[in-house]
Amino acid sequence: MKNEALLLSFSKLFGILALVLWGFSLAGSTFSPDTENILKPPLLLFVLAVASLCIGSAFLWKMRTPQTRLLCLYTFIMLIMLWLSPVILQSSPVSAQWTYGIYYPNTQFISQTGGIDPAAYTFHNWPGFFILDYSLSAVSGTSCLDFLAFYGPFLMQILMFVPLYCLFKNIIPNPNHRFAAIWVFYLANWVAQIYFVPQGVGVFFLICLLALITSPGFSLAQGNAVSHRVVVILVLAALTVTHLLTSVAALLCVAALILSRLVKGFNLGILAIVMVGCWTIYGAATQFDSQLPEFVNRAFELENLFQFSSAGSGGEAGAAFLQISQVRFIFSGLFAGLAVLGVLLSLKYRHRFDFPLLALEGVAAVILCSMLYGSEFWTRAFLFSLVPIAYFTVKLLRNRLTTLIMVAVLLVAIPGHLLAHYGAVSDMVSRFDVSAWQYLENYTQRGYISGGISYIKPDYLNLSLKKLNWQDGLLVGQDYTGRYPQYLQIGRSTDVDWVYYYGDSQHVPALETVLEDSPGYGLIYQNREMNIYFNQGAN
Known part of the structure; x- marks a missing residue:
């Protein structure tokens, strides 16, 4: 005592x-x-x-x-x-730019029309998140855009805590060790997806599903109680219409838990197959038809595992980009190492959930090797590994030496988390970037957009500044036809992005100097950090 x-x-x-x-x-x-x-x-x-x-x-x-x-x-x-x-x-949180430029237009269409348009809005093939987003605004009576863009990520962590604690309560006997697992889960997670975004909400439903399946009541009733069936159907339905990859991960998790004999019978697996399969083929038909051939061609091409650079073609990546990429791999490896050590300790301190959690890690490996939409699957696979990593890491608390190793690694991982999570400066946006975006949203109807916050919306086309070249006094690229007006967002964040990805600190200032003197472009908006240059095009 x-x-x-x-x-x-x-x-x-x-x-x-x-x-x-x-x-x-x-x-x-x-x-x-x-x-x-x-x-x-x-x-x-x-x-x-x-x-x-x-x-x-x-x-x-x-x-x-x-x-x-x-x-x-x-x-x-x-x-x-x-x-x-x-x-x-x-x-800003890492996801703020996506909230404004990608997700808001999808929610806006629902609020204006009361329906969805999967042909024009790709994300409407899985509209669950956007219906939820619209419902929050409808209930509050005002737009929640700014609040959710900046505070949504924190609220998602609080929301995620509830099913996460329930899950670890089911599978970790020691009450104090459950919180150690929660610490590992959050500290290891540098992937900016458990935010108020479609995959974040999808992961929330996935954790809810795992918490339900591992609960003592579900095991005793073998999932046959009416209340269990109803809750499982609701969670699976919500997950299926919210995010494709996470719903596929849920299907694989159910299969893994059936194979590990944690879940008895095949009813739950059949239900997951029917729901995910039917929605993918029927509800998400537009996406399914347009991208299935590309997915099939890329599936399980293991050489794609080593195509890391999202900056484009090979060696042009800037030193800052490569540095943060290396930090992320080392940081992820630290926690993978802790988990492996925990797996080895599980040979001595065995528990009935050890094999099912190893099976869940197998799900992450399958997702990684599938590579259905490119090298981003490294981050998604790590995201789905967080629960097994947390579970096996806390086994190190069973003896003194491994406890010291675990705590030492967690302390080293704290600056690693900050660098891996927030170190990619191109992911951050300032309030001035948001103000420039709001100008485009309020005063334009169509156009080509380059620089600043992306703008993914019908009648708008994002053109990468990297792919634009001067021709007849205009910055044009392969996708530029002159059919719409052109808006170039040039400012501090544009320069930061260019230095981060390409290591060139001179390009953007030189480009802005040329634009200021160009007769083809006029300055239509300006704040302390961002200018918008405009060309009328053929409109």
Whole structure:
């Protein structure tokens, strides 16, 4: 009991220290982690704050008496630190640009027409997220766009916590170790997909499904209780119409749990096959018809696993892009290494969920090797590996040496998380970028868009600045026909993107100088960080 009281006292001390350090770290003017400033104030104070909170939590993980309330508080503080700090410091979550440029137009169409148009809006083939987004605005009586763009990611982490805790409660006997698994899940997740985006909502439903399947009541009734059937049908239906890849992952997870004999019988598997298959063929027919041949040609072409660069063709990637890519692979490897060590320990400390969780990791491997839509599947496969990684990592808490190894790796992983998650500066947008986007949204009806926040919407076509060349006084590319007006968003974020992806700090300033003197383009919008240049085209 004396040791328990000492551990609790140390935990509270480190918890208070974490809050103090975090408060001082918020004195910074911005939140932009990179390899040069990650270990300099104020980011160093931020890293130390999260590290102190991690150490305080680790003391509680090793206690014999349950510390659910305090661990829940520490977890909530950790989520605030990692997901709300960028917004507090006037930066943005990684997903903000997608919320404005990609997802909002899909929701806007539903709000204006009351229906969906899968032919014109590709994402309407899986409209669940956009119907939810529209419903939130309808219930609130006002647009939730700005709120969800900046605060949606944090709220999704809070929402995800509920089924995640239920899942780990089902499969991890020690109450304190469950929170260690939650820490590993969140800290390891640098993939910007568990946000208020279609895949984020899909993963939420997937975790709900896994929590239900692993619950003691479901196992005792073998899933045959009417209440279980109803909930499973509702969750599967919501998941199926929200995100294709995650619904396929759910189908594979169900199959894996049946093969591992955690789920008895084939009823659940048949239900998942029918729902996912029918929606993919019928409900998402537009996407299915247009992209099936490409998917089939690319499926299980393992050489695609090593085509990492999203910057385009090979060696043109900038040093910053390559650096962050390397950080992400090393960071992911750290947690994979912890999980492997946990698998080895499971040979000594066996539990009935060990094999089913290994089977779930097999699902992630199948998804990775399928490569249905390119090298992005590395990140998606890692996303689906987070639950098995968290489960096996906490097995290291079973003895003293491996506990020290686990905590040491988590402490090292804190700056790694910041770099892997927020280090890609091209993913971040400023309020000035949003203002420029709002100008295009409010005052234009069609056009070619280059630079700034992407604009994916019928009658708008995004043209990469990289693929534009000067011809007869205009910046044109292969997809430019002059049929629509042309809008070039040139500013600080455009320059940052160019340096990040291509390592060239001179191109964008030189381009802006030429545009200012060009008779073919006029300046129609300007704020402190972004200018919009306009060409009428043939419109």
